[in-house]
Amino acid sequence: MKSPDTLRPGERAFALLLVCFAGYAFWESYAISGFKGLTTGGVMPMLASGVMVATGLVILGGSLRKAAPLQSGLQGIVAYLFPLRVVLFTLLLTVYVAAIPSAGFLLSSGVLLFVAVWWLWRKGPLWALLISFVSIGVIHVLFRVVFQVVLPMGSWWR
Amino acid sequence: MIEALSFFATSWFDPYLLILTALGTFAGVYIGAIPGLSVTMAASILISFTFKWDVNEALALIAGVYVGGVYGGARTAILLNIPGAPSAIATAIDGYPLAQKGLAGEAIGLSTVMSVMGGLIGVLALELAAPLIAEFAIKFTSRDYMLLGIIGILLVGTLSGESFAKGAFAGALGIMIGMIGLDPMTAESRFTFGSINLMGGVPFVVAMIGFFGVAEALVQLEHVSTTPIKQKVARIIPAWRDVYRYLALGLKSSGLGTVIGALPGTGGDIAALLAYDQAKRSTKDPEVPFGEGAKEGLIAPETANNAAVGGAFVPMLTLGIPGDAVTAIIIGALYIHGLKPGPLLLTDTPHLFWFIVGNLTLANLFLLVFGLTGIRIFTKVVECPRAILIPMIVVLSAVGAYAIQNNPVHITWALAFGVIGYFLKRYGFQVGPIILGVILGPMIDANYRRAMIGAQENVGKFLYDLASHPISLVLTCALVFMLVTQLPFIKGIKR
Numbered sequence: 001m002k003s004p005d006t007l008r009p010g011e012r013a014f015a016l017l018l019v020c021f022a023g024y025a026f027w028e029s030y031a032i033s034g035f036k037g038l039t040t041g042g043v044m045p046m047l048a049s050g051v052m053v054a055t056g057l058v059i060l061g062g063s064l065r066k067a068a069p070l071q072s073g074l075q076g077i078v079a080y081l082f083p084l085r086v087v088l089f090t091l092l093l094t095v096y097v098a099a100i101p102s103a104g105f106l107l108s109s110g111v112l113l114f115v116a117v118w119w120l121w122r123k124g125p126l127w128a129l130l131i132s133f134v135s136i137g138v139i140h141v142l143f144r145v146v147f148q149v150v151l152p153m154g155s156w157w158r
Numbered sequence: 159m160i161e162a163l164s165f166f167a168t169s170w171f172d173p174y175l176l177i178l179t180a181l182g183t184f185a186g187v188y189i190g191a192i193p194g195l196s197v198t199m200a201a202s203i204l205i206s207f208t209f210k211w212d213v214n215e216a217l218a219l220i221a222g223v224y225v226g227g228v229y230g231g232a233r234t235a236i237l238l239n240i241p242g243a244p245s246a247i248a249t250a251i252d253g254y255p256l257a258q259k260g261l262a263g264e265a266i267g268l269s270t271v272m273s274v275m276g277g278l279i280g281v282l283a284l285e286l287a288a289p290l291i292a293e294f295a296i297k298f299t300s301r302d303y304m305l306l307g308i309i310g311i312l313l314v315g316t317l318s319g320e321s322f323a324k325g326a327f328a329g330a331l332g333i334m335i336g337m338i339g340l341d342p343m344t345a346e347s348r349f350t351f352g353s354i355n356l357m358g359g360v361p362f363v364v365a366m367i368g369f370f371g372v373a374e375a376l377v378q379l380e381h382v383s384t385t386p387i388k389q390k391v392a393r394i395i396p397a398w399r400d401v402y403r404y405l406a407l408g409l410k411s412s413g414l415g416t417v418i419g420a421l422p423g424t425g426g427d428i429a430a431l432l433a434y435d436q437a438k439r440s441t442k443d444p445e446v447p448f449g450e451g452a453k454e455g456l457i458a459p460e461t462a463n464n465a466a467v468g469g470a471f472v473p474m475l476t477l478g479i480p481g482d483a484v485t486a487i488i489i490g491a492l493y494i495h496g497l498k499p500g501p502l503l504l505t506d507t508p509h510l511f512w513f514i515v516g517n518l519t520l521a522n523l524f525l526l527v528f529g530l531t532g533i534r535i536f537t538k539v540v541e542c543p544r545a546i547l548i549p550m551i552v553v554l555s556a557v558g559a560y561a562i563q564n565n566p567v568h569i570t571w572a573l574a575f576g577v578i579g580y581f582l583k584r585y586g587f588q589v590g591p592i593i594l595g596v597i598l599g600p601m602i603d604a605n606y607r608r609a610m611i612g613a614q615e616n617v618g619k620f621l622y623d624l625a626s627h628p629i630s631l632v633l634t635c636a637l638v639f640m641l642v643t644q645l646p647f648i649k650g651i652k653r
Contacts, residue, residue, distance in 0.1 A: 008584070008585060008586075011585055014581070014585050018327065022327075025334055028349060029334075032341075032346060032347075032348055033346060037615060038610050038615045038617070039607045039610045039611055039615060040344070040346075041341035041343065041344050041346040041348055042346075042348070043606070043607070044333065044337060044599070044602065044603040044606060044607075045333075045334060045337045045348060045349070048330040048331075048333040048334050048337070048595075048599070049330070049334060051326060051327070051329075051330040052327055052330045052331060052334070055323040055324070055326045055327040055330065056327060058323040059321075059323050059324060059327065062321070062323070080584070081581070081584055083379070083380065085379045085380075085382070086376055086379050086380075086580070089376065089379055089548075090376070090577060093372075093552060093573055094573070096552075096556075097556075097569055097570050097573055100556075100566055100569060101566055105556070105557065105560070109553045109556070109557075112549060112552070112553065113549050113550070113553060116545075116548070116549035116552075117545060117546055117549055120379075120382050120544075120545035120548065120549070121543060121545035121546060122545075131546060135550060135553070139553065139554075139557065143207065143557055143561075148210075149207060149557065149560075149561040150564055151557065151560070152560065152566055
């Protein structure tokens, strides 16, 4: 796969972010055991994060040589990286993960499926309800009964 | 020999294993065919449910999914012009024009028979080559394993991504994630930030589910409204004169696919594209031009991508280096079951090797059955909208991440890895090297430290060891060659 000749929106900022993250990772790796020896626990993390710093700089350098994207600026980044659908879906997932410990896996998953299918499929709430009910039923039988996975019950039901 | 045959036939005569293989192959055909679902994603989720099973049962199911999935992508490529899997991208070029001419059934039939042929040749190559390579690989020392691990990660990064730097960054990030937790040699904390949850490390299955499952679901949101165009399907069983006519091309593509599949970092997708290119160059007078429904353009990639499955198992079983993303996950499955892929796997557990060979053969035979039947139901199932699939993938990913250690925190981690994976994918990074880094990182770390202790912590002696032992020298040269060929001025000369 060849890298495109023009930058993607926000690519330069992302490359810079990667370099900063790699630098931080190197610092954390150094904090494990410093330069005390060549077989300490911190050597491999330092080598790996060192590679990240070096390759991150190469990626950043490459992005500086490329032409600017057609859609630049904050608006371009938002349109490319944070389309409304992705942002809302990620928020939905965050709520879903937060709800599992209290509402339990089956109820949280059922609600997630209902809301997501209703919103993404646009065939009405009845279809979404039917699909989420059937899916949750299948998941319960398959995972609880066949694979014998103990699914999180949730504190509300104890 | 008789013993090997009995191991080979284990899954053929055990009704439960037979059913699991059939079920896996059947499911694989659909998983591979449905755009948005991938074999890698399915295999990573399946591992989290099957880790408590007997290793043979888990492998029977996963191998079936792998074989079926590589083939399944072709069906949607032919019927809908949407490759269900990357390995079917080349198939769509001539498969879809064939369908447009009303020959969808014939194209599916031909691709099925040729896929099975390719698959069986790949397995035969595994059976013949693996013992020879393993016998040689027993001579490998710690430093050789360290070098092999690094080469494996870099190869995946180089061949599958946009640039070497991005591949190397992703691989190093994977190694960092693999280092999280207590150091197994000194019990020092590494990147735990005082969290008890992080002290046990990040299970690689959780990382896999996040990077392959959740990240892919987020990327797929962009295509949620895509509606496929339907095709009519008539006769499926191919005309045998066609099979006979294209036999030579099939054999050639199988050989190519097996070799490409055996190279660490490459897989069915590269094998299929190269076989297509090779068929286009070598076919002098095709009945129909390539790109307009040439049967050669359908057969070559389909045979090669299935042959690559057997090829991918060769480095995985003999050297512990996966041939592609799915075999990287199967390595994980073997580790979970206390097995160590590498040269000793064949001598310590020959039953497992022969079981895999027998099981892959069986899965290919099931593929012939499932590939030539049930096409009408199939056309209905693959039309399942992404709007339903995406939330389902997330729910399955969540239950998969949780099931590994019954720890709800792992669901959060999988989601976080998914979001990171989404950003990386949007900027042209491949997630394969990250997963390989997570899996191989601890192995590289342990072998580096053993080799360095062996060299009395003397850098000069360590480097001398690398250059003075034949195997280490060859591997070092290979690594240096890989790095040097990526330098900008060398790339400029090559162009």
